[in-house]
Amino acid sequence: MKILIFAVLVGISTAQNGGRVLEPPTPALCAQRTIHERTPDGKGYFLSWRDPNTKGVELDWLSARNFCRKRCMDLVSLETSAENEWIKRRIVDEKVKYIWTSGRLCDFKGCDRPDLQPVQINGWFWTAVLQKLAPTTQRDQNDWSESGGIGQPQPDNREAVQGGAAENCLAVLNQFYNDGVNWHDVACHHVKPWVCEENDDLLKYVRFSNPNFLV
Numbered sequence: 215m216k217i218l219i220f221a222v223l224v225g226i227s228t229a230q231n232g233g234r235v236l237e238p239p240t241p242a243l244c245a246q247r248t249i250h251e252r253t254p255d256g257k258g259y260f261l262s263w264r265d266p267n268t269k270g271v272e273l274d275w276l277s278a279r280n281f282c283r284k285r286c287m288d289l290v291s292l293e294t295s296a297e298n299e300w301i302k303r304r305i306v307d308e309k310v311k312y313i314w315t316s317g318r319l320c321d322f323k324g325c326d327r328p329d330l331q332p333v334q335i336n337g338w339f340w341t342a343v344l345q346k347l348a349p350t351t352q353r354d355q356n357d358w359s360e361s362g363g364i365g366q367p368q369p370d371n372r373e374a375v376q377g378g379a380a381e382n383c384l385a386v387l388n389q390f391y392n393d394g395v396n397w398h399d400v401a402c403h404h405v406k407p408w409v410c411e412e413n414d415d416l417l418k419y420v421r422f423s424n425p426n427f428l429v
């Protein structure tokens with residue numbers, strides 16, 4: 215059952231990455247994963263700028279996801295305002311310009327479900343946990359910035375509007391446009407530091423399939 219769920223997740227993810235592969239967890243890396251912070255409920259987080267091996271390293275969105283996933287984690291999903299503020303506090307205190315989250319626009323195969331339309335409003339989701347975000351129009355239910363590179367509220371798909379790549383991934387930017395510390399849609403090929411969050415499904419999968427590894 216768990217293997218089936220995992221296969222489905224991988225299938226969805228391959229479609230969303232234009233053929234580039236979403237990597238499975240590596241049991242040894244899961245067992246040795248570094249945790250920099252733990253919330254009161256016990257969930258562990260990795261902050262790339264704090265680790266000697268990744269300090270100064272910036273990755274595109276998929277590469278950052280794969281770094282996390284190999285360690286039974288995934289990019290951070292900010293499902294509650296408490297978690298959002300908790301992460302933002304660390305970005306501000308530690309002077310980090312921006313980070314990747316697991317947020318993504320569902321604009322690939324399988325995204326034609328009625329509840330995701332129109333995609334620019336209802337199509338954002340936390341890929342790590344396959345959970346929809348509130349509609350972008352419900353401004354008190356999300357943390358999209360009210361400004362950006364062309365002075366428009368986010369998500370503005372600015373890069374595509376200006377003839378470049380679609381802005382399909384969700385980053386938290388720290389005063390990048392003098393607009394506070396808020397969410398922005400950004401093209402997924404950009405490179406940034408990242409935050410990993412432990413992923414229950416990947417941990418269960420590795421525990422189930424590799425009983426010899428204590429993860």
Ligand SMILES: [Ca+2]
Nearest residue numbers: 291292293297
């Ligand atoms: Ca979370």
Ligand SMILES: [Ca+2]
Nearest residue numbers: 370371372399
């Ligand atoms: Ca944008």
